[in-house]
Amino acid sequence: VALCEAEAAPPARSGPGVVEPRFNWKLFWQFLRPHLLVLGAAIVLALGAALVNVQIPLLLGQLVEIVAKYTRDHVGSFLTESRNLSTHLLILYGLQGLLTFGYLALLSRIGEHMAADMRRALFSNLLRQDIAFFDAKKTGQLVSRLTTDVQEFKSSFKLAISQGLRSCTQVAGCLVSLSMLSTRLTLLLMVATPALMGAGTLMGSALRKLSRQCQEQVARATGVADEALGNVRTVRAFAMEQREEERYAAELGGSRCKAEELGRGIALFQGLSSIAFNCMVLGTLFIGGSLVAGQQLTGGDLMSFLVASQTVQRSMANLSVLFGQVVRGLSAGTRVFEYMTLSPCIPLSGGHCIPKEHLRGAITFHNVSFSYPCRPGLQVLRDFTLTLPPGKIVALVGQSGGGKTTVASLLERFYDPTAGMVTLDGQDLRALDPSWLRGQVIGFISQEPVLFGTTVMENIRFGKPGASDEEVYAAAREANAHEFITSFPEGYNTVVGERGATLSGGQKQRLALARALIKQPSVLILDEATSALDSESERLVQEALDRASAGRTVLVIAHRLSTVRGAHQIVVMAHGRVCEVSWGPGSRSGGWHGFGHGHRGTGGSAEPCEGL
Numbered sequence: 001v002a003l004c005e006a007e008a009a010p011p012a013r014s015g016p017g018v019v020e021p022r023f024n025w026k027l028f029w030q031f032l033r034p035h036l037l038v039l040g041a042a043i044v045l046a047l048g049a050a051l052v053n054v055q056i057p058l059l060l061g062q063l064v065e066i067v068a069k070y071t072r073d074h075v076g077s078f079l080t081e082s083r084n085l086s087t088h089l090l091i092l093y094g095l096q097g098l099l100t101f102g103y104l105a106l107l108s109r110i111g112e113h114m115a116a117d118m119r120r121a122l123f124s125n126l127l128r129q130d131i132a133f134f135d136a137k138k139t140g141q142l143v144s145r146l147t148t149d150v151q152e153f154k155s156s157f158k159l160a161i162s163q164g165l166r167s168c169t170q171v172a173g174c175l176v177s178l179s180m181l182s183t184r185l186t187l188l189l190m191v192a193t194p195a196l197m198g199a200g201t202l203m204g205s206a207l208r209k210l211s212r213q214c215q216e217q218v219a220r221a222t223g224v225a226d227e228a229l230g231n232v233r234t235v236r237a238f239a240m241e242q243r244e245e246e247r248y249a250a251e252l253g254g255s256r257c258k259a260e261e262l263g264r265g266i267a268l269f270q271g272l273s274s275i276a277f278n279c280m281v282l283g284t285l286f287i288g289g290s291l292v293a294g295q296q297l298t299g300g301d302l303m304s305f306l307v308a309s310q311t312v313q314r315s316m317a318n319l320s321v322l323f324g325q326v327v328r329g330l331s332a333g334t335r336v337f338e339y340m341t342l343s344p345c346i347p348l349s350g351g352h353c354i355p356k357e358h359l360r361g362a363i364t365f366h367n368v369s370f371s372y373p374c375r376p377g378l379q380v381l382r383d384f385t386l387t388l389p390p391g392k393i394v395a396l397v398g399q400s401g402g403g404k405t406t407v408a409s410l411l412e413r414f415y416d417p418t419a420g421m422v423t424l425d426g427q428d429l430r431a432l433d434p435s436w437l438r439g440q441v442i443g444f445i446s447q448e449p450v451l452f453g454t455t456v457m458e459n460i461r462f463g464k465p466g467a468s469d470e471e472v473y474a475a476a477r478e479a480n481a482h483e484f485i486t487s488f489p490e491g492y493n494t495v496v497g498e499r500g501a502t503l504s505g506g507q508k509q510r511l512a513l514a515r516a517l518i519k520q521p522s523v524l525i526l527d528e529a530t531s532a533l534d535s536e537s538e539r540l541v542q543e544a545l546d547r548a549s550a551g552r553t554v555l556v557i558a559h560r561l562s563t564v565r566g567a568h569q570i571v572v573m574a575h576g577r578v579c580e581v582s583w584g585p586g587s588r589s590g591g592w593h594g595f596g597h598g599h600r601g602t603g604g605s606a607e608p609c610e611g612l
């Protein structure tokens with residue numbers, strides 16, 4: 001529970017007092033374990049490649065020695081003397097290429113497998129989170145954890161193994177051969193290299209900071225474009241194209257400036273480091289040359305030394321770049337694993353089900369109080385008590401923002417009440433299986449139904465995955481949708497567009513109704529299902545709703561009287577409580593008393609029902 005509460009708080013920003021989540025090594029190990037064998041093979045190949053790389057400078061030195069001897073003495077055949085060495089070198093080059101191919105291919109296999117596993121695990125855990133979790137998070141953020149963060153983690157993992165292993169081995173191996181070639185030169189190198197590396201690292205961290213700022217600025221520009229393109233109808237309707245263009249251009253200009261600055265920084269870094277490297281070569285040649293002149297070193301050894309020291313320097317430069325990449329990868333990995341271990345307060349399944357033949361569909365809210373987890377200061381429901389008798393239609397009316405949708409959400413168990421309880425046939429909802437409750441007992445039609453971007457057929461079948469085509473047609477007929485669907489040239493195979501954008505409001509609503517009816521729910525919740533419709537679509541939807549309501553426990557949420565004319569009971573809510581109950585015209589047990597003359601509700605508050 002503590003976990004859930006921590007998560008429900010407004011999105012935590014890194015700052016003083018906030019505990020940064022740590023990288024979850026245990027979870028990482030679980031993803032890595034299936035690939036240990038392949039990883040072992042990759043490591044062996046990478047080590048092999050590095051060792052071959054250490055050999056190469058030594059052989060090159062020997063070759064130079066032969067060249068020098070030949071230029072000096074002009075005796076013997078250069079070709080015969082160098083042939084062995086050259087063949088040896090060629091074999092080593094070939095071997096190195098082969099080993100490099102091998103370990104890179106293996107690593108990329110491991111990386112891709114792990115990335116796919118991680119994405120699957122993260123997606124499945126995200127889908128399981130409480131609705132309260134999604135209230136507090138932006139979809140874009142969640143999606144970027146699935147894509148960018150996993151990608152970043154994967155590439156730094158691959159790089160850490162390939163480059164890291166290789167560079168470390170090469171540094172160690174080359175240092176050994178360097179000190180065997182000349183201790184004095186090695187000592188000099190050991191003084192100069194760390195100083196240069198230190199300067200390089202300082203510059204590098206400044207560049208990394210700049211690069212982060214640059215990325216943030218690019219993200220801001222992308223955000224502007226995303227919002228404008230995603231809401232193009234609103235932009236068009238307000239003739240705001242010009243202003244959006246300017247907004248985008250401003251952000252783009254900022255990101256261009258930053259990127260240019262970064263480019264200049266990188267250019268300066270490259271320029272300075274090329275001077276530094278060249279000076280190192282010159283210094284080694286100069287000092288080494290004086291050693292050669294003093295007969296303390298052969299020319300070939302000097303050549304070997306030069307190549308090996310270049311290898312050391314290149315490897316160390318790689319390691320410093322790698323360090324930054326690994327830091328970034330670890331923080332990406334932390335973000336990925338963070339949501340993988342989060343467990344929801346309301347599980348998706350578990351608990352018991354009421355057998356179909358015993359299910360009556362009586363629902364009671366017992367003194368329910370509720371505030372949304374992301375807005376704990378606002379109490380939406382206070383001591384709310386309401387009974388939905390089985391097979392009857394109850395209309396719930398009240399001001400906008402009064403908490404009607406919240407009542408429906410509690411019934412769907414999107415949230416649990418802060419106090420009190422909701423029961424189905426006398427059993428606490430918390431003891432029942434949520435997926436059975438949502439999947440088979442309750443049909444929910446919201447004010448703005450959302451369809452998926454597939455065919456009409458698939459959208460209706462979403463309510464009951466195994467349904468036959470006949471069941472789909474029957475549900476569509478019941479929802480008054482069959483006629484308009486068959487009037488489309490493609491019929492049930494019509495693709496409805498993103499979120500159902502190619503359908504009218506009334507058509508969408510009727511498809512949503514068919515989708516809910518196909519599961520033959522015992523309880524139907526209609527949340528202002530017709531309030532956004534014109535009168536003709538409202539009539540069609542209302543007709544279908546009336547038909548669908550027969551024999552079911554129905555909660556009709558409305559702010560219009562026309563919607564509630566068939567109700568057995570009309571409940572008025574205000575200030576989070578039931579403040580009035582009247583018997584509606586649909587009721588056989590009592591006459592129509594109209595608003596303001598009914599019985600006092602069980603919630604029995606003294607507050608007047610205003611604003612209706």
Ligand code: ADP
Nearest residue numbers: 135372374375380399400401402403404405406
């Ligand atoms: P109604 O359906 O009667 O118009 P709602 O139940 O949607 O009212 O909202 C009741 C109150 O709860 C409003 O003040 C609203 O701002 C708030 N609210 C609704 N949904 C959420 C949510 N997901 N998170 C936080 N507050 C919410």
Ligand code: MG
Nearest residue numbers: 404405406527
């Ligand atoms: Mg509402």
